[in-house]
Amino acid sequence: xxxxxxxxxxxxxxxxxxYLHGPASELNGQRxxxxxxxxxxxxxxxxxxxVKVTIDGHAGYYAxxxxxxxxxxxxxxxxxxxxxxxxxxxxxxxxxxxxxAGASAHGGLLVIEGDAGLRCGIxxxxxxxxxxxxxxxFSGFMAQAGRMVICGNAGDALGDSLYEAVIYVKGEIKxxxxxxxxxxxxxxxxxALAGLLAAAGLDHNPRDFKRVASARTLYHWNADxxxxx
Amino acid sequence: xxxxxxxLLKKPSLRPRLGELMVPMLIGMTxxxxxxxxxxxxxxxxxxxxxxxxxxxxxxxxxxxYAWSGLVEALNAELKVQARASIKGNHAxxxxxxxxxxxxxxxxxxxxxxxxxxxxxxxxxxxxxGTPAEVAERYQFSQLSGSHLVGHTRMATESAVxxxxxxxxxxxxxxxxxxxxxxxxxxxxxxxxxxxxxxxxTDNDTEAACRFLEWRLxxxxxxxxxxxxxxxxxxxxxxxxxxxxxxxALIRDPFACKPAVVAETDDYVAIASExxxxxxxxxxxxxxxxxxxxxxxxxxxx
Numbered sequence: 001x002x003x004x005x006x007x008x009x010x011x012x013x014x015x016x017x018x019y020l021h022g023p024a025s026e027l028n029g030q031r032x033x034x035x036x037x038x039x040x041x042x043x044x045x046x047x048x049x050x051v052k053v054t055i056d057g058h059a060g061y062y063a064x065x066x067x068x069x070x071x072x073x074x075x076x077x078x079x080x081x082x083x084x085x086x087x088x089x090x091x092x093x094x095x096x097x098x099x100x101a102g103a104s105a106h107g108g109l110l111v112i113e114g115d116a117g118l119r120c121g122i123x124x125x126x127x128x129x130x131x132x133x134x135x136x137x138f139s140g141f142m143a144q145a146g147r148m149v150i151c152g153n154a155g156d157a158l159g160d161s162l163y164e165a166v167i168y169v170k171g172e173i174k175x176x177x178x179x180x181x182x183x184x185x186x187x188x189x190x191x192a193l194a195g196l197l198a199a200a201g202l203d204h205n206p207r208d209f210k211r212v213a214s215a216r217t218l219y220h221w222n223a224d225x226x227x228x229x
Numbered sequence: 230x231x232x233x234x235x236x237l238l239k240k241p242s243l244r245p246r247l248g249e250l251m252v253p254m255l256i257g258m259t260x261x262x263x264x265x266x267x268x269x270x271x272x273x274x275x276x277x278x279x280x281x282x283x284x285x286x287x288x289x290x291x292x293x294x295y296a297w298s299g300l301v302e303a304l305n306a307e308l309k310v311q312a313r314a315s316i317k318g319n320h321a322x323x324x325x326x327x328x329x330x331x332x333x334x335x336x337x338x339x340x341x342x343x344x345x346x347x348x349x350x351x352x353x354x355x356x357x358x359g360t361p362a363e364v365a366e367r368y369q370f371s372q373l374s375g376s377h378l379v380g381h382t383r384m385a386t387e388s389a390v391x392x393x394x395x396x397x398x399x400x401x402x403x404x405x406x407x408x409x410x411x412x413x414x415x416x417x418x419x420x421x422x423x424x425x426x427x428x429x430x431t432d433n434d435t436e437a438a439c440r441f442l443e444w445r446l447x448x449x450x451x452x453x454x455x456x457x458x459x460x461x462x463x464x465x466x467x468x469x470x471x472x473x474x475x476x477x478a479l480i481r482d483p484f485a486c487k488p489a490v491v492a493e494t495d496d497y498v499a500i501a502s503e504x505x506x507x508x509x510x511x512x513x514x515x516x517x518x519x520x521x522x523x524x525x526x527x528x529x530x531x
Contacts, residue, residue, distance in 0.1 A: 039504030058504045058518065077518060079503065080488065098520055099485060117520060118485045136485065136523070 002031070003054070009036035013043055024049035024069070039079065044072050047089070064091040067108060080117075083110040086127050092200075099136070102129045105146065111200040118155065121148045124165050130200035140167045140212075141177065149196050151204055162214035168193055170209050181215045230384045231396070231409040232258025232361075233489070234268075235470045235500035237377035237477045237529050243496060248373030250510065254499065255361045255370070255380050257506030261409075262382025265395035266364035267356025269405040269472055270378040271531065274350040280329040280402070283346035283354040284336060286319045287392050293318035295340075303339055308332065317368050320346075322353050329402060344393050349403030351474040356381075356395040376531040379472040381407035387415075388433040397472070398436050400427075400443035405472045408435040409487040409502055412465035421462075438463050442471065456480055456526050470500060478528045485523035492516040498529045 006016040016034060020027065027049035034055045037043055041060040044053045047070035055063065058076035068087040077095035086105040093101075096114035103119065105127025112120075112129070118136035121129045124143035134152030141157070143165030153171035160177020167180075168189070176182070185207070193206035234254040238244050247270065255266060275281060286295035297314045301323065304312045310332060312325035325332055329348040336343055347354035355368045361382045365371065381396035388394045397405040412418075415437035419429055427440050441462060445455035452471075456478065459469075466486040471478045479500055481489060492499045492507045494516045499507050507513055521527050 036508075038508030039506075041505075057514075058508070060503060060505055077490075077504070077520075095518070096520060098488065098490075115520075118523065137483070 003033045004030065005033045005035055007035040008038065008040055008043075013040050017042065017045060020044055020047050020049075020051065020053070020070075022049075027051040037074075037076075041079070044070070047072070050089075058095070067091055077114070078112075082112075083108070083127075086110060096133070101131075102127055105129070109196075109199055111202075113202075115152065121146075121165070121167075124148065128196055128199075130196050130202065132200070132202050134171065137174070138177070140165060140180075143167070147192060147196060149193060149200070149209070151202060159212050159214070161218060162212075164214065166192075167212040168209040169212060170204060173210070173212070176212065179215050179218045180212050183211045183213050185209060185211045230261050230386075231407075232261035232382035232502045232506070233407050233409050233468060233470045233500070234258060234380040234382075234502075234506055235378065235472070235477050235479070235498075236380075237498045237531055238496065239498070240496040244376055245374045247375050247378060248369075248371045250497075251373070251378060251380060252365050252371045253509045254501055254506040255365055255382060257508075258382040258502055259361050261502055262384045263360050264385055264390045265356065265358045265383040265392070266361040266381065267354070267383075267395045267397055267407075268370065268373075268378050268380035269347060269352055269354040269397045269399070270373050270375045271351045271403075271472055271474055272353060272375040274403075274474055275324065277350075279324060279326055280332070280348060280350060281322050281324040281353065282329060282332060282336070282348045283352075284321050284323060285344040285346050285357070285392060286321070286340070286342075287357060288344055289340060289342040295319065295343075297321045300336065300339055300343075304332065304335060308335055317355075319357070320355055320368060347399040347405065348401075349474070352399070352403045352405060352472070354397060354399060354405065356397065357392045358390055358395065377472060377477050377529075379405055379407055379470050379477065387411050387435075388431065391431075394431050394433045396435060398433070398439035400440045401447055403474045404439075404443045404446065406435065406439040406442065407470050408438060409468045409489075410466035410482065412438060412463060412467065414464040418462060434465070438467070438469065452476060452478055452528060453526055460524060468502070475531050476528050477531070478526065479521055480526055481521055481523045483524045489521050490518065491521055491527070492518045 037057045039060040045065040053072045055074045061079040062081045064072040078097040083091040084103040086108040088107040092111040097112045099117040102110040104123040113132040115133035120135040120139040124146040126145040130149040137155035140159040144163040148167040157177035159180030190206040310325035315322045396407040412434040415434035418437040468487040
């Protein structure tokens with residue numbers, strides 16, 4: 001099927017997004033290519049149709065934010081907040097992603113082939129994130145549900161104040177955040193990892209990953225703790 | 230919010246195009262900083278016995294009609310420094326023989342409302358209120374040439390929108406700094422520096438960072454050591470971009486709250502708050518594009 005092209009160097013982001021916000025019944029199955037994104041903000045945000053969008057270059061802030069159903073590929077890097085609050089679908093960044101990638105995503109899959117910045121997966125609410133490279137500090141902060149796979153290293157305070165999200169890390173963890181702990185990798189974990197890595201198109205042995213999850217000591221107020229945690 | 234841009238041309242044949250390549254970078258950061266703009270450009274240094282000073286007359290009653298020739302004549306009659314002026318409306322670069330300090334003192338006495346922007350052998354500095362496009366046009370930034378420059382677009386949060394609070398800030402000679410972010414302890418830094426004889430000209434938080442780092446360099450620290458002490462002494466959110474006659478340097482705070490992206494090719498190193506200010510650069514599609522890590526020092530040699 002032929003791809004419909006939007007050149008942002010001539011039209012800007014608005015005509016693209018207005019087109020992508022058309023009736024899902026007309027958009028389903030379409031292929032859209034975005035030329036000369038040149039770091040523009042809000043490219044392909046708020047999609048609600050099974051449309052395939054390819055962004056041919058570097059995207060700015062909030063690319064593919066609030067995504068539902070759509071399959072968005074960014075050929076270059078992504079700015080702050082890529083796929084933030086994603087509900088479903090897939091967002092694939094071929095380069096690196098800046099801070100807060102996949103923040104509060106409820107569903108769907110975010111793949112970042114390169115490194116992700118700080119606060120990747122902050123407040124994750126059910127989405128899956130696979131990072132081919134490393135993530136910065138405070139990643140997975142207060143993540144409530146969903147899974148993160150980090151094939152490289154993690155920065156400081158990984159998984160601080162985790163709820164029920166699970167983080168898998170292959171490389172070094174600079175430090176764990178409060179209440180995050182390394183747990184044994186079970187069969188369910190390796191099965192989940194194999195599925196996520198395959199979906200991301202990344203070749204790693206699931207057995208090489210560590211599982212980080214919540215120790216759940218912060219779940220309940222401890223009146224005897226004397227404010228010392 | 231604010232925007233920062235920096236450009237260092239590795240290929241000497243590109244240096245006449247420094248301003249032309251930079252103006253779209255500066256204008257690209259208008260949404261991050263629409264209220265003021267400025268830049269410091271580093272040109273080949275003057276001979277050791279000469280200095281140049283950038284002076285701003287926009288705060289005087291005559292503004293852009295300031296009688297620069299009167300200042301130059303008085304300067305030459307009094308101090309005999311063979312000064313000459315390159316004038317762009319409310320801005321002049323005075324080039325002269327001898328040390329900067331007597332000339333700076335003379336200018337302040339001659340025109341108390343004249344604002345001294347920079348001094349050194351290589352640095353020229355321009356800054357004013359207005360959109361980046363307006364400021365670039367006012368001073369014909371596209372005509373500038375040189376090896377590297379540091380620019381800024383301002384959205385004021387910590388002090389008023391005035392020309393002297395725009396960036397870059399300078400301290401001493403041939404050193405400038407631009408800042409995206411906000412410091413939480415600028416007054417503590419000031420209280421530490423002022424008893425050491427370091428004078429402040431504004432209440433701006435960035436000026437504290439600029440004077441702190443220049444003080445460390447003047448005390449003998451190399452740039453890396455000074456920046457390391459900056460990490461320890463300066464608290465808050467920041468991406469700093471600094472210029473010296475031979476270097477561009479960039480640091481980000483440990484939380485990386487303020488953005489930065491770098492595009493590097495064999496011909497240039499370009500730094501901006503966001504990629505959209507880099508997209509027009511020659512062959513940027515094949516540049517190495519990366520995000521500088523927090524608490525790392527990035528120093529590029531001119």
